[in-house]
Amino acid sequence: MVKVGVIGLQGDVSEHIDATKKALENLGVSGEVIWLKKPEQLEGVSAIIIPGGESTTISRLMVKNGLFEPVKKLGEEGLPIMGTCAGLIMLSKEVIGATPEQKFLGLLDVKVNRNAYGRQVDSFEAPVRLAFSDEPFTGVFIRAPRIVELLSDRVKPIAWLGDRVVGVEQDNIIGLEFHPELTDDTRVHEYFLRKAL
């Protein structure tokens, strides 16, 4: 029985909850998926998801609600954490274009550029190649950050758009530029959840 917490302070929380429930079903694993707002709810959690949204707001609210430090600690201790889009920004070590008060969990050795795709290509869908599946995955990119540098050998690419890395993994941590929760395809969530089984 796994318990997955989706950080539910801002962003596309319900989409991640639905995708995670569906992925657990497809894996044949019984589990609970919770809308995580308070540190007390971290008790017994086996994996955490940080959704897409607005990283400045998610950062501020995680600090305000007392989730920032405990989540950082759990990630450092090896708890599986996946961040999509704004969630990727939250997980990163270095961020170009951050606001001065914005804080990052620093669990992924990557440098990202916030809002790097610019206005013209603000949002788009494109086929993404995954390291763990032969079939392409529909990548939904919405004002996505761009992974501009891998800062250590510990971080491994797991998703590509053309020859550009758009998803990475570092042991227990996964960060993606795109939004797998906005498709009906649960392969990415399943891959992540296997880390918690």
Ligand SMILES: NC(=O)CC[C@H](N)C(=O)O
């Ligand atoms: N869809 C998203 O999560 C967008 C992220 C947003 N550009 C940010 O900086 O937080």
